Amino acid sequence: MSEDNQNKTVIFFIISDSAGETASKLAQATMAQYPTVDFEIFRRTFITTKEALIKSLVDAKKHDAIILHTLINEDLVKLAHDFCEASELYHFDVLTPPVLEVQRRSGVTPTREPGALHHLNKNYFKRIKAMEFAVKYDDGKDPRGFLEADVVLLGVSRTSKTPLSLFLANKNLKVANLPLVPQAHIPKQLWEIDPKKIVGLTNDPEVLNGIRKERMIAYGLNPDTAYSDIEKIKSELAFAHDLYEKLGCVVINVASLSIEETASMILNALNLEDHSYYITEDNAD
Amino acid sequence: MSEDNQNKTVIFFIISDSAGETASKLAQATMAQYPTVDFEIFRRTFITTKEALIKSLVDAKKHDAIILHTLINEDLVKLAHDFCEASELYHFDVLTPPVLEVQRRSGVTPTREPGALHHLNKNYFKRIKAMEFAVKYDDGKDPRGFLEADVVLLGVSRTSKTPLSLFLANKNLKVANLPLVPQAHIPKQLWEIDPKKIVGLTNDPEVLNGIRKERMIAYGLNPDTAYSDIEKIKSELAFAHDLYEKLGCVVINVASLSIEETASMILNALNLEDHSYYITEDNAD
Numbered sequence: 001m002s003e004d005n006q007n008k009t010v011i012f013f014i015i016s017d018s019a020g021e022t023a024s025k026l027a028q029a030t031m032a033q034y035p036t037v038d039f040e041i042f043r044r045t046f047i048t049t050k051e052a053l054i055k056s057l058v059d060a061k062k063h064d065a066i067i068l069h070t071l072i073n074e075d076l077v078k079l080a081h082d083f084c085e086a087s088e089l090y091h092f093d094v095l096t097p098p099v100l101e102v103q104r105r106s107g108v109t110p111t112r113e114p115g116a117l118h119h120l121n122k123n124y125f126k127r128i129k130a131m132e133f134a135v136k137y138d139d140g141k142d143p144r145g146f147l148e149a150d151v152v153l154l155g156v157s158r159t160s161k162t163p164l165s166l167f168l169a170n171k172n173l174k175v176a177n178l179p180l181v182p183q184a185h186i187p188k189q190l191w192e193i194d195p196k197k198i199v200g201l202t203n204d205p206e207v208l209n210g211i212r213k214e215r216m217i218a219y220g221l222n223p224d225t226a227y228s229d230i231e232k233i234k235s236e237l238a239f240a241h242d243l244y245e246k247l248g249c250v251v252i253n254v255a256s257l258s259i260e261e262t263a264s265m266i267l268n269a270l271n272l273e274d275h276s277y278y279i280t281e282d283n284a285d
Numbered sequence: 286m287s288e289d290n291q292n293k294t295v296i297f298f299i300i301s302d303s304a305g306e307t308a309s310k311l312a313q314a315t316m317a318q319y320p321t322v323d324f325e326i327f328r329r330t331f332i333t334t335k336e337a338l339i340k341s342l343v344d345a346k347k348h349d350a351i352i353l354h355t356l357i358n359e360d361l362v363k364l365a366h367d368f369c370e371a372s373e374l375y376h377f378d379v380l381t382p383p384v385l386e387v388q389r390r391s392g393v394t395p396t397r398e399p400g401a402l403h404h405l406n407k408n409y410f411k412r413i414k415a416m417e418f419a420v421k422y423d424d425g426k427d428p429r430g431f432l433e434a435d436v437v438l439l440g441v442s443r444t445s446k447t448p449l450s451l452f453l454a455n456k457n458l459k460v461a462n463l464p465l466v467p468q469a470h471i472p473k474q475l476w477e478i479d480p481k482k483i484v485g486l487t488n489d490p491e492v493l494n495g496i497r498k499e500r501m502i503a504y505g506l507n508p509d510t511a512y513s514d515i516e517k518i519k520s521e522l523a524f525a526h527d528l529y530e531k532l533g534c535v536v537i538n539v540a541s542l543s544i545e546e547t548a549s550m551i552l553n554a555l556n557l558e559d560h561s562y563y564i565t566e567d568n569a570d
Contacts, residue, residue: 010390019545022310029307029355030383032402033395037387043558045549066386070314090386097377098315101351102322105295110318117317118543128544131448138420163416166451258403259413260304264330273328 009038013065015056017076017114020045023068023094047071048114050079057083067091072099072112127172134169137176138162143187145176151270152193153177154243155201155254156236157227158211163259164201168266182239190247199266200244204255205233294323298350300341302361302399305330308353308379332356333399335364342368352376357384357397412457419454422461423447428472430461436555437478438462439528440486440539441521442512443496448544449486453551467524475532484551485529489540490518 012027014020020043031039042065044056053076060067067089071077077096084091099110118124137145139162146152150173153161161177168175178187190198212228226232244251250269254262267273297312299305305328316324327350329341338361345352352374356362362381369376384395403409422430424447431437435458438446446462453460463472475483497513511517529536535554539547552558 008391010387019543019549021545022307022314025307025310026379026383029380029402030387032404033357033384033397034387034391034393035396035401037391037393043549043552045553045558046546066383066390068383072318092382092386094311094379095314098311098351098353099318101375101377102295102315102319105351106293106319106322108319108322111320112318115543115546116320117314118545119317124543128445128448131451135420135423135447135451160413162420163413166416166420166454169451170455258304258400258409260306260403261331261400264304264328267328268330273330 009040010034011063011065012039012041013056013060013063013067014041014043014045015047015053015060015067015069015071015080016043016045017048017071017073018046018118019115020070023070026068026094046115047076048073050076053079054083057087057089061087061089065089068094070095072110072114072116074112123172127170130169130172130174131166133174133176134165138165140176140178140187143178143189146178146187146189146193149174149176149193150197150272151175151266152190152198153201153266154180154190154198154240154249156180156203156208156233156240158208158215159201159203159254160259160262161201164262164266167259167263171263171267173272180236180240180243182236186243195248196270198247198249199269200240200247200249200251201262202237202240202244202251202253204253205230205237207255208233208237294325295319296348296350297324297326298341298345298348298352299326299328299330300332300338300345300352300354300356300365301328301330302333302356302358303331303403304400305355306402308355311353311379331400332361333358335361338364339368342372342374346372346374350374353379355380357395357399357401359397408457412455415454415457415459416451418459418461419450423450425461425463425472428463428474431463431472431474431478434459434461434478435482435557436460436551437475437483438486438551439465439475439483439525439534441465441488441493441518441525443493443500444486444488444539445544445547446486449547449551452544452548456548456552458557465521465525465528467521471528480533481555483532483534484554485525485532485534485536486547487522487525487529487536487538489538490515490522492540493518493522 014023014027016023027041047053047056067084069080071080103110151168153164153175155161157179165175165177209228209230213223216223216225216228252262252265299308299312301308312326332338332341352369354365356365365376388395436453438449438460440446442464450460450462494513494515498508501508501510501513537547537550
């Protein structure tokens, strides 16, 4: 490859008849493989007419973009295909292969309705409720939430309890979380629920020390406070581990994990990885 | 197709060397096209060894599953390909096509590192901060958040402010929201920020009436309270619209929109759809 290529910005065009979430995720996963390459990503969402699609394709051609599309209307799929072939534009039709395979297996014709994933069905409202639940019962605000929750997260400060709760809520799970500090009162509800619903989050003392120092600096405070003191952190973690053992719950060390990774581990540990949270309209209850 | 096919459960196997989010989204988008078909979805995540992959593939074969995979290690990609071809198992390699196309264009070799999308980089921490921000400044809890926010959502009760805030937070945007009730005090900070950052959410009175009646029923209360009274709802909406006009902000009616769709419209309206929130490690600041 030429030197010239090395400095070229690679442009993705996400073209979708809906919100474009699937193809955007794919573009991001691809980009993450090339930390030294410059990328731009353009999103053309809610493309449901030929006119809008042609406009997006012409625009993509101008940028010599990599086109990732998730279109369901057959005319639009064909238009995208023919345009890209004629213009020698790279295009990847992400949705058609699995859609056709399901048709082949089931003998059922797809509805070909754009945005079907986001229909305001029971599943959708369950997810919205789960998100509201996560905000309502974040940070131990109301221990009654533990009784209703599908998952209860415990952890010392800076073990990603809030973002994890929100991430799992997006998978229809009702999540409550409780920050652990040695002096804190442990709500009695924790002992009333199935320990299989509880996850104890922990972290390496050195990692917490680093994060907390940064947090103090961000607040414009002295980084060497009790909050970031390594001995204090160790005693907090010991208190947490002691509680986890008494509860008999799963323990996950988040030290080198992203929330996606931790969330996947939680789902595995709690046997929620399969089935439960990908519910389509007709088997929603 | 035979009758028999019609009743068969279609099974997806998501196989990923990371959290499997991309392929899961694709499976969901596919399933949404077949509201009458029964599906099951099995997720095999963090598959990074040949042994684990073979185990997953054997399991997928037992279920005669549709395999969607996002593997980056070349040996694993080849193993999955060869196994599926030999076993006549349907497989769709979602990640390889765009990864190879970027290599062709840039001349750069992909890192081939599993889970690169979830690296704990600046982008990641920005997103975590955005999620914490959304929870902290939800529901008008602290009007100082408006000054710091990238997006401020206003709306009467039941216009999806909280889930929208969380969804946008997941795209690295700092979002604060304020519920509007006619008697409420409008914080002075709203007049100090750029109206281009503000989105006024509205809804059809009939839709709100229906949602609120259901909410009252869910609470075990009489559905015909002032909260669900159509005239009261209309006056709330009029109050909101009047404020939106004074602020000069964008107005979006969420009546028939999912949060994904509303979020996409907000991003479009605020010119945030492209670039801004898909930041890779090296262009994070």
